[in-house]
Amino acid sequence: MELNLNGKTEQIQDVQTVADLIGHFxxxxxxxxxxxxxxxxxxxxFAESILNEGDTVEIVTFVGGG
Amino acid sequence: MPxxxxxxxASDLSRYSRQILFxxxxxxxxxxxxxxxxxxxxxxxxxxxxxNTLVRAGIGHIRICDRDFIERDNLQRQxxxxxxxxxxxxPKAEAAAAKLRRINPDVTVESVVTDVNHKNIERLADGADxxxxxxxxxxxxxxxxxxxxxxxxxxxxxxxxxATGLCMTILPGxxxxxxxxxxxxxxxxxxxxxxxxxxxxxxxNIVASIQAIETIKILSGHREAVNRNLINIDAWNARxxxxxxASARETADCPCCKxxxxxxxxxxLGSSATTLCGRNAVQINISTEATxxxxxxxxxxxxxxxxxxxxxxxxxxxxxxxxxTLFPDGRAIVKxxxxxxxxxxxxxxxxGS
Numbered sequence: 001m002e003l004n005l006n007g008k009t010e011q012i013q014d015v016q017t018v019a020d021l022i023g024h025f026x027x028x029x030x031x032x033x034x035x036x037x038x039x040x041x042x043x044x045x046f047a048e049s050i051l052n053e054g055d056t057v058e059i060v061t062f063v064g065g066g
Numbered sequence: 067m068p069x070x071x072x073x074x075x076a077s078d079l080s081r082y083s084r085q086i087l088f089x090x091x092x093x094x095x096x097x098x099x100x101x102x103x104x105x106x107x108x109x110x111x112x113x114x115x116x117x118n119t120l121v122r123a124g125i126g127h128i129r130i131c132d133r134d135f136i137e138r139d140n141l142q143r144q145x146x147x148x149x150x151x152x153x154x155x156x157p158k159a160e161a162a163a164a165k166l167r168r169i170n171p172d173v174t175v176e177s178v179v180t181d182v183n184h185k186n187i188e189r190l191a192d193g194a195d196x197x198x199x200x201x202x203x204x205x206x207x208x209x210x211x212x213x214x215x216x217x218x219x220x221x222x223x224x225x226x227x228x229a230t231g232l233c234m235t236i237l238p239g240x241x242x243x244x245x246x247x248x249x250x251x252x253x254x255x256x257x258x259x260x261x262x263x264x265x266x267x268x269x270x271n272i273v274a275s276i277q278a279i280e281t282i283k284i285l286s287g288h289r290e291a292v293n294r295n296l297i298n299i300d301a302w303n304a305r306x307x308x309x310x311x312a313s314a315r316e317t318a319d320c321p322c323c324k325x326x327x328x329x330x331x332x333x334x335l336g337s338s339a340t341t342l343c344g345r346n347a348v349q350i351n352i353s354t355e356a357t358x359x360x361x362x363x364x365x366x367x368x369x370x371x372x373x374x375x376x377x378x379x380x381x382x383x384x385x386x387x388x389x390x391t392l393f394p395d396g397r398a399i400v401k402x403x404x405x406x407x408x409x410x411x412x413x414x415x416x417x418g419s
Binding site: 007042063064065 | 232311
């Protein structure tokens with residue numbers, strides 16, 4: 001599937017939902033905030049948020065350094 | 067030159083003329099800034115840039131809290147420190163305050179050398195109009211978040227690792243809080259720190275400068291101008307994105323905003339340290355339900371520590387002349403010090419908390 005992911009066009013295989021995408025990058029659900037087509041996805045709805053060809057996704061990882 | 071001649075009068079605004087000319091602030095905004103008080107938690111990379119910017123901008127009173135001393139590998143990004151401070155073993159809060167008082171004597175700069183925790187944060191934040199995040203760990207940020215929500219005071223989250231960073235301004239009752247957006251602390255294996263993954267000073271400067279601007283908006287009386295998004299900064303690629311997180315206030319099951327519980331401030335979550343008598347060691351206790359993945363923690367530490375060893379019972383690593391033994395439940399024993407603040411700092415920097 002082709003996604004516009006954090007500003008870059010990426011081909012990502014075998015992902016159907018936002019939760020799949022988080023898993024694909026080896027991230028934990030609790031450490032990210034995700035926007036799908038410019039709408040924030042509630043964490044409780046990651047598994048039911050279906051990705052479609054050409055979707056724009058922003059994944060923001062929780063940062064603790066400083 | 068006598069002190070009285072060297073110091074400008076607080077009512078003389080000429081020092082701030084270029085800032086007053088900026089229509090977003092103006093003279094009334096400047097007077098508001100001069101009357102404002104902030105508590106800065108943490109005076110490392112973010113904290114020195116924040117303090118430097120705000121003291122030059124004429125914030126009235128800043129209380130700087132930090133637990134650490136300065137090391138050589140801090141100088142690449144911690145802009146208020148120099149070689150002399152290291153040679154004289156001056157704590158970060160003290161060294162920063164001394165520099166800042168020379169930069170702008172109009173500002174009252176207070177320094178407190180301490181580990182900010184649930185027992186002392188209310189006192190350290192006493193009188194502050196706003197709380198500022200210059201910390202290096204998740205736990206203290208959730209502690210600040212708890213206090214800010216409970217006492218209805220704004221705080222400005224900022225964090226950075228490598229060349230990426232985040233900034234978010236929390237206006238209690240108006241915007242989502244940090245736990246509405248990120249509910250829990252990531253486990254250590256998913257949690258790079260500046261001491262394991264590195265950090266660029268230039269990225270720190272961008273994040274802290276955005277934090278400082280949001281702080282100045284609030285304290286100068288321009289709350290309406292505050293950026294209410296989660297701001298994501300990729301300094302390496304000069305890419306800044308704004309996530310509209312407003313809906314998280316409604317959709318998240320936030321312990322602070324929805325349930326009025328303050329687990330970090332109440333000491334129910336977070337870490338505590340205990341000196342192990344006669345062993346030159348400190349035990350760090352962390353409340354976590356997860357089991358730590360040692361293989362991934364070891365991989366994270368590979369680049370910065372020699373001889374990382376682990377089995378299914380414990381992981382052991384030597385850093386900065388100390389030995390850290392980590393257990394699967396997050397508990398650790400830091401050998402080579404009996405100072406709880408040193409141990410907590412090492413844990414935050416290398417394991418992550």
